Amino acid sequence: MNTQGVIAIYRQEMARFFRTIMESLISPVISTSLYFVVFGAAIGNRIDTVEGVSYGAFIVPGLIMLTVMTQSVSNASFGIYFPKFVGAIYEILSAPVSYFEIVLGYVGAAATKSFIIALVILATAYAFVDLPIAHPLAMVLFLVLTCVSFSLMGFIIGIWAGDFQQLQLIPLLILTPLIFLGGSFYSISMLPDIWQTIALFNPVVYLISGFRWAFFGAADVPVGVSLLAIAGFTALCMGVVWWIFRTGWRIRQ
Amino acid sequence: MPPIVSVRNLTKTYASGFQALKGVSLDIAQGEIIALLGPNGAGKTTLISTICGIVQPTSGTVTVGGHDVVRDYRAARALVGLVPQEISLESFERVINTVRFSRGLFGKPRDDAYLEKILSDLSLLDKKDSKIMTLSGGMKRRVLIAKALSHQPRVLFLDEPTAGVDVELRKDMWAVVASLKAAGVTIILTTHYIEEAEAIADRVGVINKGEILLVQDKAELMAQMGRKELHIQLGAPVAAIPAVLAPYALALGKGGESLIYTYDTKAERTGITALLSDLREAGLTMTDLATRQSSLEDIFVGLVKERA
Helix, strand or coil, X not given: CCHHXXXXXXXXXXXXXXXXXXXXXXXHHHHHHHHHHHHXXXXXXXXXXXXXXXXXXXXXXXXXXXXXXXXHHHHHHHHHHHHHHHCCHHHHHHCCCCHHHHHHHHHHHHHHHHHHHHHHHHHHHHCCCCCCCCCHHHHHHHHHHHHHHHHHHHHHHHHHCCCHHHHHXXXXXXXXXXXXXXXXCCCHHHCXXXXXXXXXXXXXXXXXHHHHHHHHCCCCCCHHHHHHHHHHHHHHXXXXXXXXXXXXXXXXX | CCCCEEEEEEEEECCCCCEEEEEEEEEECCCCEEXXXXXXXXXXXXXXXXXXXXXXXXXXXXXXXXXXXXXXXXXXXHCEEEECCCCCCCCCCEHHHHHHHHHHHCCCCCCHHHHHHHHHHCCCHHHCXXXXXXXXXXXXXXXXHHHXXXXXXXXXXXXXXXXXXXXXXXXXXXXXXXXXXXXXXXXXXXXXXXXXXXXXCCEEEEEECCEEEEEEXXXXXXXXXXXXXXXXXXXXXXXXXXXXXXXXXXXXXXXXXXXEEEEECCXXXXXXXXXXXXXXXXXXXXXXXXXXXXXXXXXXXXXXXXXX
């Protein structure tokens, strides 16, 4: 195991994060605060409570998931796409590092960033609402699994992308709708019956539902199913990453 | 001593169907400088990319220090440093950080004293905290060299190190290469500048269309092909070469205004003295004399044309 190599990649990626601390941290905090103002204060006043939780508190887990998913994908995809774009990838490919070590460095750093952002948003949320955490360990577990699996997904997108437009394509066309329709701002039990059934095909529903369960002890779908869904998604992403490296797809000719 | 790099029947066909390497075999001895010479698209970069692990071989084997570059890639790659042809650097990174990154990537513990020595040898020490985007093109190229040397490789690949580089930097690089050789590092460089191969290489390999046409000791190559031509400008043009001069196998220049005599500088007798006296015998007058030595370039162009 080339531990130094993993540390070198991890450090370089984290340095990028701290170099752009404004974009990295401040912007998710600002946008989350805006969501609080718009959804929590303006709309929330008319909604009262959802499943016995004040609306302002109810949207916090969804907001965190929303940010963690988009940030994980964008950080991880950019992290591997950028060296590909400037050509610096030659060094990674010619270095004595295994595929596993490359993924560990890049995805580990991207997941760390998302985790830090999630904690910052959570802290920001406390400035607006009272927030119980019923199952803290489960909350951390869901958070870590989401950071890791979506960073893996971002890594795949970064390797697949041939230009900057493609880098934005999947997050914009697939991820954002799935997240918004996944119950970030509402419980799917608030939807008409037909839409509830359709929503169950959206994998993000299970992640947000499980994460919300960790806070309030209530969920749209059983928490075991949520856990299975996130574990399955992580395994799927790992499988794709393994296939990419085995075949050298889009990286090693 | 076994070769440090050994390439056996290496072929590479890209997904597009383009066959970049057609069965290349090459042994590189420890401590030598070998220049791979060839026109654009000859397969030089594919060859070194395959040795360095960036390109997967289609068939054939490559070993570095006895380690197969595919099966035993960790041991093989740890011995190798690569300076790529294109300037491929992250602009926002600082010089020292990018060099530290390279060293770590190759599994070596941090050693800033060593890295600063490299930067100092490459006249980059005062730029160590500068962002890469603020450096000139020549300096960026030096940063690439510093990165390649950061993990103390035993084999260094330089892919067109002086393409688009000014004369001064080129001389500096040659000096760096010479000092690396003195330290026992094996150097493989690709170039299409003949002077570069002539100036610093121990051996020269000529590659074209995915095949190695020739690999030879540079001095031997030069000597073997090192023929000289004597161009004799005549006072008055002649229609044909006089019979008395037949033994010299002269060639008639354009318009019969000059005679060209080819001789071997290494021969015991060049025959020049006899030729000049026989010219007078034949009643020819000379207005000028010039000699011309065939360079590596002539050899190279001759080889590439011959096989085309």
